Amino acid sequence: MSAITQQPFDTVTALKKRYSVTRRQSLSACEPLCADDFNLQAEAFTSPPKWHLAHTSWFFETFILKPFSDGYQTPDPIYEVIFNSYYNGVGKPFARGRRGLLSRPTVDQVLAYREWVDRHMLELLEDQQHRHRRTIEQRCRLGIEHEQQHQELFYTDIKYSFYENPVLPVFQKEEAVRVASPTAKPVQWHRFDGGLVTIGIDERNVAFSYDNEGPEHQCFLQPYAIADRLVTNHEYQAFIDDGGYQRSELWLADGWSHITQEGWQAPLYWQDDQEYTLNGLRQRRPDDPVTHLSGFEADAFATWAGCRLPTEAEWEHAARQLMGESALDNAAELHPKPADRREQGQWYTDCWQWTGSAYRPYPGFKPASGAIGEYNGKFMCNQWVLRGASCVTAAGHSRPSYRNFFYPHERWQFSGVRLAKDIQASKQKGDS
Missing domain, CATH: 3.90.1580.10 (paralog of FGE (formylglycine-generating enzyme))
Structure with a gap:
């Protein structure tokens, strides 16, 4: 997939900020969860919260760090398999419907993986003289947009998984809102x-x-x-x-x-x-x-x-x-x-x-x-x-x-x- 980036970020600082903000947003979305929620996967078309956190890190690692960061080493080679979604060109992915079985690595290990990827990504983005600088910037922007797509999937996936629980968990409380009779204007x-x-x-x-x-x-x-x-x-x-x-x-x-x-x-x-x-x-x-x-x-x-x-x-x-x-x-x-x-x-x-x-x-x-x-x-x-x-x-x-x-x-x-x-x-x- 090719991203089209016609207007590069003005400064390295701007790109790093956009990257860091996006990565923090993924973690913030998970704040209402308890530890037992991170592996929920009610159906094959959904993914567990922990997997979303890991896969978005895998994306930066696979398409930027491994090909362009000299000497980069992954924390664990098995991540290339279990956090691959559907990229057959990288190798055979772990079965989508079985992601909820990945109790290990633990949430703490996945968070450590994110920190590892972030540290190396921010170091690489500082290198303005890198011979592949333009490609790195394009792929970083693509990775940011990709992670934001997974932030949306996080909400729809956890909603479906919560709904399968007879307890019908509340993800986030809302102030009581009065329900009025229909007042919508006729369609124009x-x-x-x-x-x-x-x-x-x-x-x-x-x-x-x-x-x-x-x-x-x-x-x-x-x-x-x-x-x-x-x-x-x-x-x-x-x-x-x-x-x-x-x-x-x-x-x-x-x-x-x-x-x-x-x-x-x-x-x-x-x-x-x-x-x-x-x-x-x-x-x-x-x-x-x-x-x-x-x-x-x-x-x-x-x-x-x-x-x-x-x-x-x-x-x-x-x-x-x-x-x-x-x-x-x-x-x-x-x-x-x-x-x-x-x-x-x-x-x-x-x-x-x-x-x-x-x-x-x-x-x-x-x-x-x-x-x-x-x-x-x-x-x-x-x-x-x-x-x-x-x-x-x-x-x-x-x-x-x-x-x-x-x-x-x-x-x-x-x-x-x-x-x-x-x-x-x-x-x-x-x-x-």
């Missing part, structure tokens, strides 16, 4: 003329992007409209009350097969009129965005509502027109908030938004050579694209071109719905 529609539009990252205008965000290219859009906010719990409850989970005509074939096999009758974490959150089990708030939906559920709801999911090109075009090239970073929150608490139309807050687009490479896309090229390209199969960001997305990861991707049956991420629909060409009178 932003209309766009369509036509030939530019999609993808403009490398000249960004400090960093992932390779799957480019190359920049053009595509043709038919006239369309897209909702000004996300679908709410109250609106999704209406879908359930209307027999949404019993009506096969609303579902894609694979979706219908999946929900019948799994027995799904509601979004993940719903229990009657309550909802499990990282703040514990609480009464469901009608105006909160519905979240933890699979792509299949999002698509079925859109069909029921007489709409559809936006394509990723439609979503990106609308976001650029309405929000510009960048977005405000999320506040530190552990659950989505209602639209009336937002000033951005929820484009980059609260929930990742399912699109109707398959995750495929853009025209002209070429992954980087070597193991680091495995970051994105090899996953461009059988997955759907999500756009936007969520309430636990790291600061700096919100931009129009960012492409998230998951299999359509997965729903442990903070994933929601923004509706779209076709409009007649005769009704298009500019954007609104």
Whole structure:
């Protein structure tokens, strides 16, 4: 995977600060945990907190320290195996679904590993005359962004693992919030003329992007409209009350097969009129965005509502027109908030938004050579694209071109719905 870094850090101090802050943030996220929580892994698609802490260190060690730091020695060669995620070019990784069995190394040993990697990374970043200085800086920036992605995964993974415990642990207490009756305003529609539009990252205008965000290219859009906010719990409850989970005509074939096999009758974490959150089990708030939906559920709801999911090109075009090239970073929150608490139309807050687009490479896309090229390209199969960001997305990861991707049956991420629909060409009178 190739990171695009067009605007290098101004000073060594700035890069070292960004590195150190990110590393501390990972540790801070773990502060509410007790020792017994660090190895929790409820399903193969989740990872234990301890593994996240170790793997992000492994990334810096594997792709920067080992190839570029003369004389560097790892604390333990077995780390190369057990903390590898999916980089087959480095060697056969330890089985993903068995990470929770790694009671050893201990948490203290993993923390010592992080300190070891940090010390050597900061020493290497001081060497401004290193013959591979540019590559080191690029890979360090990539490692920082990678660790921030794992910070988001930490929250979604621990939430799922806690939910499997009948005790329903509280990750972090929240002040009591009164639950009011639904007050969300009716959906308003932003209309766009369509036509030939530019999609993808403009490398000249960004400090960093992932390779799957480019190359920049053009595509043709038919006239369309897209909702000004996300679908709410109250609106999704209406879908359930209307027999949404019993009506096969609303579902894609694979979706219908999946929900019948799994027995799904509601979004993940719903229990009657309550909802499990990282703040514990609480009464469901009608105006909160519905979240933890699979792509299949999002698509079925859109069909029921007489709409559809936006394509990723439609979503990106609308976001650029309405929000510009960048977005405000999320506040530190552990659950989505209602639209009336937002000033951005929820484009980059609260929930990742399912699109109707398959995750495929853009025209002209070429992954980087070597193991680091495995970051994105090899996953461009059988997955759907999500756009936007969520309430636990790291600061700096919100931009129009960012492409998230998951299999359509997965729903442990903070994933929601923004509706779209076709409009007649005769009704298009500019954007609104």
